[in-house]
Amino acid sequence: MRLIGFESNGERHIGRVEDGRVHDLGEIGAFYASGGQVADTGQVFDRAELTEAPCVPVTSRVFCVGVNYLDHAAESKSMVNMDLPEHPVVFGRWAQSLNVHDAVVPLPPNEPGLDFEAELAVIIKDEVWLADQDTALDHVLGYSAFNDLSARTKQRHTPQFTLGKNPDESGPLGPELVTADELPRGAEGLRIMTRVNGEVMQDANTSLLIHSIPKIIEYITDTVTLLPGDVIASGTPGGVGAARPPPVFCGEGDVVEVEIEQIGVLRNTFRAR
Numbered sequence: 001m002r003l004i005g006f007e008s009n010g011e012r013h014i015g016r017v018e019d020g021r022v023h024d025l026g027e028i029g030a031f032y033a034s035g036g037q038v039a040d041t042g043q044v045f046d047r048a049e050l051t052e053a054p055c056v057p058v059t060s061r062v063f064c065v066g067v068n069y070l071d072h073a074a075e076s077k078s079m080v081n082m083d084l085p086e087h088p089v090v091f092g093r094w095a096q097s098l099n100v101h102d103a104v105v106p107l108p109p110n111e112p113g114l115d116f117e118a119e120l121a122v123i124i125k126d127e128v129w130l131a132d133q134d135t136a137l138d139h140v141l142g143y144s145a146f147n148d149l150s151a152r153t154k155q156r157h158t159p160q161f162t163l164g165k166n167p168d169e170s171g172p173l174g175p176e177l178v179t180a181d182e183l184p185r186g187a188e189g190l191r192i193m194t195r196v197n198g199e200v201m202q203d204a205n206t207s208l209l210i211h212s213i214p215k216i217i218e219y220i221t222d223t224v225t226l227l228p229g230d231v232i233a234s235g236t237p238g239g240v241g242a243a244r245p246p247p248v249f250c251g252e253g254d255v256v257e258v259e260i261e262q263i264g265v266l267r268n269t270f271r272a273r
Helices: 028-033 070-080 152-157 213-221
Strands: 002-008 011-018 021-027 044-046 061-066 089-094 098-100 104-107 118-124 140-147 171-179 191-196 199-205 231-233 255-260 264-272
Touching: 002 021, 011 028, 021 028, 061 213, 089 213, 118 191, 118 213, 118 255, 140 255, 140 264, 171 264, 213 231
Parallel strands: 061 231, 098 171, 104 264
Antiparallel strands: 002 011, 002 171, 011 021, 021 044, 061 089, 118 140, 118 231, 140 171, 191 199, 191 255, 255 264
């Protein structure tokens, strides 16, 4: 099943996508509170006519994992002298920074542009505390593509890079949430790519994660209880813009595409703010 979020009468709803039509499954908080149980309202909309919204509740937390592919670890060492992490490097995004497929991303005025980071996003189905790796994937509703767009100037000002990872509307998630039953277990073995104006910048495979999805869930949940609709962004492969000679950042009018095999293409453009 493929799902999107959308606005309906001032509320965020979630719907099942089929042949360009969206079958309304009701208010998004109620959907996640039920563990993602389908309760079709009977309303059907043309997707093109909807105002899309992130496919998770506004109360969701976004747990981002840094330096989780070996090739990105190597370029991180050269950029910021960061060693290969023994444990998952987890930092937070606010749900208010999330954006959607085909949306325009505003550019912060004091940045040369935003850097791209293709990531596999994991969406949590139910409340989970003290997970173990053998059963962690049972708590996953599905997967999506994520672009962890980063303001590198702000990120490098201090050792704490929260601001650099939370520019307004800088976290596109989409194009759809694909439920776990439609993908390989743990979404392993899927090609993941980034293209900027059609040029391939990142090209890897989700099987190359240093810390697997089950390990990340286990690591988080002995400290923080994951809740329905929480998002785990599992890390980006090598090839980010800041590590390139010369650096490549997304600016006015650029088009960036994050593509994950069997999930789809997440596309966004940029404008000066």
